[in-house]
Amino acid sequence: MQLSVDALRKRDRSARPPSDPAPPRPDETMQLKVDALRERHDREEPRRQNREQPPSGPEQPQPHETMQLRVFRPKPSSRPAGQRADRRKRQRRRLALPPAVARLTAPVGRRLAPVLAVLAPYARKLKPVYPRPGRTGWRRWLPSWRQWVGATLSACGLTTLFLVIAYAATDIPDNLNSYATQQDNVYFWSDGTPMARTGWVQRQAMPLQDIPEDVRWAVLAAENESFYSDPGISFKGITRALWRTVGEGDTEGGSTITQQYVKNVYLTQNQTVSRKFTEAMIALKLDNRMSKDKILEGYLNTSWFGRGTYGIQRASQAYYGKDVSKLNASEAAFLASLLKGAGLYDPTLSPKNHDRAVKRWKWTLDRMVKIGRLSPAERAKYTTFPEPLKRNPLADTGQQSDYLVELATQYAKKAAHISDKDFDLGGYQIYTTFDRGRETALTDAVTKARKRAKETDPGAAKSAHYGAASVATDGRIVAVYGGPDHRTQGYNESNASTVPAGSAFQPFVYAAALQNGVIKQRDAAREPVTPESVYDGDDAVPVTTPEGPYWDRSGRKVAAHNDGRRSYGKITLRKALAQSVNTPFMQLGMDTGLDKVKQTAMAAGLLSSSLGPQVPDLSLGSSTPSAIRMAGGYATFADGGMSTEPYSVSRITRNGAAVRLDRPASRRAVGATVAQQVEDALGDAFRTAHPTAAPAGARVTGKAGTTEKDTAAWYVGTAKSVSTAVVVYRMDLAKSLEPLPLKGLAGTTADSVPYSIWAGAMAPLG
Secondary structure (H helix, E strand, C coil): CHHHHHHHHHHHHHHCCCCCCCCCCCCHHHHHHHHHHHHHHHHHHHHHHHHHCCCCCCCCCCCCHHHCCCCCCCCCCCCCHHHHHHHHHHHHHHHCCCHHHHHHHHHHHHHHHHHHHHHHHHHHHHCCCCCCCCCCHHHHHCCCHHHHHHHHHHHHHHHHHHHHHHHHHCCCCCCCCHHHCCCCEEEECCCCCEEEEECCCCCCCCCHHHCCHHHHHHHHHHHCCCCCCCCCCCHHHHHHHHHHHHHHCCCCCCCCHHHHHHHHHCCCCCCCHHHHHHHHHHHHHHHHHCCHHHHHHHHHHHCEEECCEECHHHHHHHHHCCCHHHCCHHHHHHHHHHCCCHHHHCCCCCHHHHHHHHHHHHHHHHHHHHCCCCCHHHHCCCCCCCCCCCCCHHHCCCCCHHHHHHHHHHHHHHHCCCCHHHHHHCCEEEEECCCHHHHHHHHHHHHHHHHHHHHHCHHHHCCEEEEEEEEECCCEEEEEECCCCCCCCCCCHHHCCCCCCHHHHHHHHHHHHHHHCECCCCCCCCECCCCCCEEECCCCCECEECCEECECCCCCECECCCHHHCCCCEEEHHHHHHCCCHHHHHHHHHHHCHHHHHHHHHHHCCCHHHCCCCCHHHHHCCCCCCHHHHHHHHHHHHCCCEECCCECEEEEEECCEEECCCCCCCEECCCHHHHHHHHHHHHHHHHHHCCCCCCCCCCEEEEEEECCCCCEEEEEEEECCEEEEEEEEECCCCCCCCCECCCCCCECCCCEHHHHHHHHHHCCCC
């Protein structure tokens, strides 16, 4: 050791030039360590040699002298020591917690220190290092299995912690929502006095012991067969519902009966993720606090079954006219299907609904067998679908006001955008446009006509129908006659598109010609038409087009006929309208263009669905508008050509708060001059037929309407800014919906029944 060190020193001194400065002296501590090592080596070397080497043998090789001593010096830093110390202090200050926070967290830190010490090595392994060493290609950027497991466990832990906190923070509300406290809807006359009250939406709560087990299990089989074993929520159903809500933008049910009960009595019906989550939390808590039987009882008494009913008792009365205690399993299976959506499964609403209801009914019965709540033998008895009543007997009062309520309800839901469910909850105050005085006058006039018909011809009177409506020029429906009794005749005759308008349609053809002009020759420009324009009024005049005669499908020329086959010769359009001559208007419609006639009628207020095909008969009244729409169309001419959709509700409130209502706006249907010309001709028509019915200066118009086969008789006219339309027809509803000949039921031209009803409803004229 001594030789090698001395030799190195001599070699270094000999290799250094004389002019070079002396090398730095080694550190004293280093020198002392070298001397100590040398002395220790000298002492132990003879003993080691004696112990390791054999007494005789070849000499052992000595280690290379360069391996004896290696001294490593630290790499000098480019920064001064003072700067490094300042930098470490600044880092410590940035990482240090505020004193107040440090004092609070110190105990926790001391407790968690052992745990953190154990977890620290694993946490370092979970720390992502990208790109990952030892991997190639795209695998360098994938997390390791430890990282996947760590992320999954962390997510599960955080989710569990969140659910625990949410469950603890969720309270069952003390107050029930409006779904559990329905009210009546109140209807008012136009003067603000009460007209009707719909009280059939009230529930009748039934104790669970009074509800048959077949009814209970039919509901459970259809909605939640695991009700008595689940924790109040369905994780599978919630996952499916959330996936539909978040992933596809719509909603899907996934609720247990407990969740549905919570929604009914505590929450809103909004289909949102937050409402669904709150519903699940409350359902879990409610399931722990309330017995299953109590939850089921509450659910059966608060669920909506359609037809304005809440609760199984009201549903049983509405669909089968009996108490729930008298229902059998088959009827219960149908009622259970309504919980899926009464608007889709009420078989009386449409054929598609009927098909859906039958399939759901069969499925529910089969489910009852599968879960052991209905024997196969009993299931075999129920092969015929239990048809419910066509109408809800709870909603019938038999009064004329029921027709008014029906009209107002339909309009209120549409114009105020109220769903069936919300409307059935009640609490609405509906202020209608119906005038009590006019409604009484119209009803009395029709009642007298009915009585007279029964006295003169009892046989024909049995199939007689009377529809009437009064509409103001601003669109308000002020009175209607819908039928004799709402219990025996549910449909509203004032709103039915049943029979053709006949010659009462002529004013719309007249207005279309005055507004658009006519084309009589091919490729010619339109010519203006005036009330004094002359047309041929003879009977059986062939109808022509700019290309020649009009031929029907059987190859015959089409000709028009006047009432009684009477001929009038050359006649002005104004006079033809006043005398209800048919042949000029059939040709006038062809000259104007049947498309123009149809457009004008629709602009005046007639529905496109009620207008007939675009053939020459369109001008003779083949369309089938309702009495309400005919009255509204004539009101358009009385209002200077401005048309307003007929409406029956002026405003709506709910518990005193105003409800937004879309009121129809007026629109220009025909020019003011054209409207006045039509009014003048209709005034002539009224005075020609009834010269002494109104004072000389009264602005009263009116026109009779007859059909070719005598299946309907009309009278439509206007007085004091109100237009009234009356139609009389015969139809045997038990056999078919085809109109029958009146056989004198509508009276004569001099003593017209439609006119007498109109005059009674409009009196006094002037």
